[in-house]
Amino acid sequence: MKLSQKVQAMQFSPIRKFNVYAIEAKEKGKKVYHLNIGQPDIKTPKAFMEAVKNFDSHVLAYAESGGLVQLQDAIANYFKRFGMDIERKDVLITNGGSEALSMIYTCLLDYGDEVLIPEPFYTNYQTFISAAGGKVVPVTTKAEEGYRYAYADRIEKVITDKTRAISLVNPGNPTGTILTRDEMRVIADVAKKHDLWIIADEVYREFAYDGREMTSFGQLEDIKERVIIVDSVSKRFSACGARIGCIVSKNQELMSNAMKLAQGRLCCPTLDMIGATALYELDPSYFNEVRTEYEARRDAVYEEIMKIPGVVCQKPGGAFYIMVKLPVESSEDFLVWLLTEFDDGGETVMYAPIQGFYGTEGLGRDELRIAYVLKKEDLVRGVELMRLGLEKYKELGYK
Amino acid sequence: MKLSQKVQAMQFSPIRKFNVYAIEAKEKGKKVYHLNIGQPDIKTPKAFMEAVKNFDSHVLAYAESGGLVQLQDAIANYFKRFGMDIERKDVLITNGGSEALSMIYTCLLDYGDEVLIPEPFYTNYQTFISAAGGKVVPVTTKAEEGYRYAYADRIEKVITDKTRAISLVNPGNPTGTILTRDEMRVIADVAKKHDLWIIADEVYREFAYDGREMTSFGQLEDIKERVIIVDSVSKRFSACGARIGCIVSKNQELMSNAMKLAQGRLCCPTLDMIGATALYELDPSYFNEVRTEYEARRDAVYEEIMKIPGVVCQKPGGAFYIMVKLPVESSEDFLVWLLTEFDDGGETVMYAPIQGFYGTEGLGRDELRIAYVLKKEDLVRGVELMRLGLEKYKELGYK
Numbered sequence: 001m002k003l004s005q006k007v008q009a010m011q012f013s014p015i016r017k018f019n020v021y022a023i024e025a026k027e028k029g030k031k032v033y034h035l036n037i038g039q040p041d042i043k044t045p046k047a048f049m050e051a052v053k054n055f056d057s058h059v060l061a062y063a064e065s066g067g068l069v070q071l072q073d074a075i076a077n078y079f080k081r082f083g084m085d086i087e088r089k090d091v092l093i094t095n096g097g098s099e100a101l102s103m104i105y106t107c108l109l110d111y112g113d114e115v116l117i118p119e120p121f122y123t124n125y126q127t128f129i130s131a132a133g134g135k136v137v138p139v140t141t142k143a144e145e146g147y148r149y150a151y152a153d154r155i156e157k158v159i160t161d162k163t164r165a166i167s168l169v170n171p172g173n174p175t176g177t178i179l180t181r182d183e184m185r186v187i188a189d190v191a192k193k194h195d196l197w198i199i200a201d202e203v204y205r206e207f208a209y210d211g212r213e214m215t216s217f218g219q220l221e222d223i224k225e226r227v228i229i230v231d232s233v234s235k236r237f238s239a240c241g242a243r244i245g246c247i248v249s250k251n252q253e254l255m256s257n258a259m260k261l262a263q264g265r266l267c268c269p270t271l272d273m274i275g276a277t278a279l280y281e282l283d284p285s286y287f288n289e290v291r292t293e294y295e296a297r298r299d300a301v302y303e304e305i306m307k308i309p310g311v312v313c314q315k316p317g318g319a320f321y322i323m324v325k326l327p328v329e330s331s332e333d334f335l336v337w338l339l340t341e342f343d344d345g346g347e348t349v350m351y352a353p354i355q356g357f358y359g360t361e362g363l364g365r366d367e368l369r370i371a372y373v374l375k376k377e378d379l380v381r382g383v384e385l386m387r388l389g390l391e392k393y394k395e396l397g398y399k
Numbered sequence: 400m401k402l403s404q405k406v407q408a409m410q411f412s413p414i415r416k417f418n419v420y421a422i423e424a425k426e427k428g429k430k431v432y433h434l435n436i437g438q439p440d441i442k443t444p445k446a447f448m449e450a451v452k453n454f455d456s457h458v459l460a461y462a463e464s465g466g467l468v469q470l471q472d473a474i475a476n477y478f479k480r481f482g483m484d485i486e487r488k489d490v491l492i493t494n495g496g497s498e499a500l501s502m503i504y505t506c507l508l509d510y511g512d513e514v515l516i517p518e519p520f521y522t523n524y525q526t527f528i529s530a531a532g533g534k535v536v537p538v539t540t541k542a543e544e545g546y547r548y549a550y551a552d553r554i555e556k557v558i559t560d561k562t563r564a565i566s567l568v569n570p571g572n573p574t575g576t577i578l579t580r581d582e583m584r585v586i587a588d589v590a591k592k593h594d595l596w597i598i599a600d601e602v603y604r605e606f607a608y609d610g611r612e613m614t615s616f617g618q619l620e621d622i623k624e625r626v627i628i629v630d631s632v633s634k635r636f637s638a639c640g641a642r643i644g645c646i647v648s649k650n651q652e653l654m655s656n657a658m659k660l661a662q663g664r665l666c667c668p669t670l671d672m673i674g675a676t677a678l679y680e681l682d683p684s685y686f687n688e689v690r691t692e693y694e695a696r697r698d699a700v701y702e703e704i705m706k707i708p709g710v711v712c713q714k715p716g717g718a719f720y721i722m723v724k725l726p727v728e729s730s731e732d733f734l735v736w737l738l739t740e741f742d743d744g745g746e747t748v749m750y751a752p753i754q755g756f757y758g759t760e761g762l763g764r765d766e767l768r769i770a771y772v773l774k775k776e777d778l779v780r781g782v783e784l785m786r787l788g789l790e791k792y793k794e795l796g797y798k
Contacts, residue, residue, distance in 0.1 A: 001596045004531075006505070010663075012658070013662045039458075055448065058443065059439070060443040061438050061640050124662075131663070238458060243667065243668040263523075265498060266523075268642065269668045271641075272668050272670065
C-alpha cells in the first residue's frame, strides 16, 4: 500500500516538535513560560455558552451546508460596519479559518499551480496548498524592513504562468505587520495586471494598534470580484475551540463552486454556529477593551525585547505576534538549550523558532516568533529569561 | 482569474437540485412526505447536551489536533466490544465522517490515482476523491442481485496499476446491503493480492437487522495494517449536527501522516467532542431500542413498496435506506411530475433519484432511494403516494 507523495512531503508542525523538550523541562520541575502558542488567554464572551445552552431541539440535526442563515446574516452585518456590501449569499460558513483556506485552494488550484505568499508565513498554508496539489512560491521579506512585502517588482519577479493567487494574512501572522492603504493598492494593482486572485486572511482584523484603521481587502471596490476573504471567530472572540470561520467573497462563481465542497462535507457544527452568531451580535465596543489589552502587552514585550543586545526587532502594528532576530546562529538550537540546559530561579522560556515558517531553504535560522497572549508580567519575565539565557549561552561559547 | 478544473468538474448534490420543486409544491399548499433525506428523527441522547452544558472553562480553547484524549479513549473502548485491539493512538478525531474520508484520500492519492467503489455510491465520495486529485472507478452492482459487489472477478477486472484502494460503506448507503463474513473475506483477499488499502466506512454499524452480526473490517486480523475505518456519531447517536467522526487504523504510518493534516486544521470543535465522549460512554443497550425501531420501519416500508406493480426491490439488511427500481424510464422525471403535477388529497412525496449515485453514465435511471428515518405511518403513506402517483403517471401515458 502506498501513501501519497503529497502527504509524505508535508511537514509536521514545526513548532510542535519542540514540545517534547518543554515537557521534559516541566517534568524536571522547571517552570516554562510559553511564548510560543497562539492560544489567547482572553475570556470567551459569555454570550457564546449562553446561546449554546439555550439550544432545545430534541435532535441535533444537520444544518444547511452554507451555514446557519442567522450566522451568515450576522457576519454580513458585521462587514457592513466596514462599509462593505456583504449579503448572506457572499458568506459561506466553514470549520474555522482552516477549512476556509483549504476550500479556497481546492477551488483555485490544479496540480502544479502556484500561490504567492510573503515569507515567513503561517506554516499550515503549506499543508493546505500541498493537499490541493499546488505549490507555495514565497515572496521573501526581511526583519530589517519590518517584514514588509508590498513591492510590485519583488512580487512580479516570482509570477509565472502557473501563478493563480496572492495569499496573505493582514494583520500578519507571524510578523504582526499591517499593510497600509497604499500597500494594499500596490497588491491590488499587481493582482489586476496579472489577473490573480487575492486571498486575504483577515482573522486578526480588530488587532490593529496605535490608532491604525481596521481594514479589509473587500473595501477596494475595483477588485471586489477577485478578493476572497478568510475570517474566523477564533482570535476575534477568543473562541478558538469553536472552529467557526467563513469564506467571504462577492465572486459568485467562486462561492458557488465552494458550495460544492461545503455540500460534500454536509455542514459545520450546529451548536458552535449558534454560539458564533451570538458573538457576531455583540456590540462592537467589545473589541476596544481587548485591543487595549493586547496593545499594552505588545508595548511591554517590545520594551523588554529591546534590552537584548544585538537584537533586531520592529514594533509590529497588529495581530498578537512579534518577530525577533537574535544574535545566534540557530534559534532552534538556542531554544533546545534554553529548555534542556538553562534556568533562572527554576524558570525558563519557550518561543517559536521561525525557520519552518520560511519557504526558502536556509532563511530565518536566527529568528523567532513570540505570541503575546499571556498576561503582561509573564510576557516580560519570559523575554527576560530569553535575555538572561542568551548571556549565558554566549558566555559558554555557543554561537 | 481561473477556478480549478477539478472543482468545476464536481457536481452539486444530485438530491438537492430537486428541492426547488418541493419548495414550490409546499408553497402551493401541498404536503410533501420527505423520503429523500438521511436526517434521522430519533432523539439525540440527553447525555450529549448535559455534557456540553457542564463545560465551564472561561476560554473555549483549541483542543489537541488528534482530538480530546477522553474521546479517543471512549472510542477505543467502544471498539474493544467488537474484539478489536484499538488504542488511543489508533483513533484520530475528525469533523464528521466527511473529514475522515477527505483526509484518507489526501493521504493515499496523488494526481490520477484510482479508488474502486461499488456503485451506486454516496455521491460525496466523488467530491472527496476529486478534491484529492484522484479518480473514482466504479464496481457496478445490480438491483436484481440486491446490489451485492463482493465478486473477486468483477473487482479485479477494474484494478489497474493506478488503483490504490477499495472504498466501501458497510452497511451500505444508498443500498442498505450488508456484507457477509464470506464476502468480507473475498474483499480482504483481493486487497491483499493487489496490495490495496481497504477504506471501510462503517458509520451504520449498529443498524444491522434480522439478527445480523455487527461487524468491522478491523476484525480481520490478517489485513489490519491495510484497513482504514471511517466512523461517526451522526447516525449512530442521531447527532448529525455535532460533526464528530474519526479515522481508526492500526497502520501507524497512515495515522502519522493523517496527523499532519489534522495539525494543519488545528482541531475539532471542543464542545462537540465533549458531547460525543458522553455518547460513546452510553450503555450499549441504547442501540437495541433504536435498532428495533428502524427494523420495524424497514419492514413497513418494504411491505408497502412490494404493493407497487412492476417494482424491483430486495429487503436490505442494514443502514436506513432502501433502493427501489420502478417501471419508469426516469425516476427523476417521475419525481418532478410527483412534485409539480400530482397530489392525492393535497399530499405528495419526495424521494432521492439515484442516477447521480452511479459513476457509470446511463445507469440507475429507473432507480431511487428511500430513507426510512420518519415515523412508520408517514413512511407508509409516502410509499402509498408513490404507488398512487405511478398509477396516474401510467394512465396519462408517461413511460
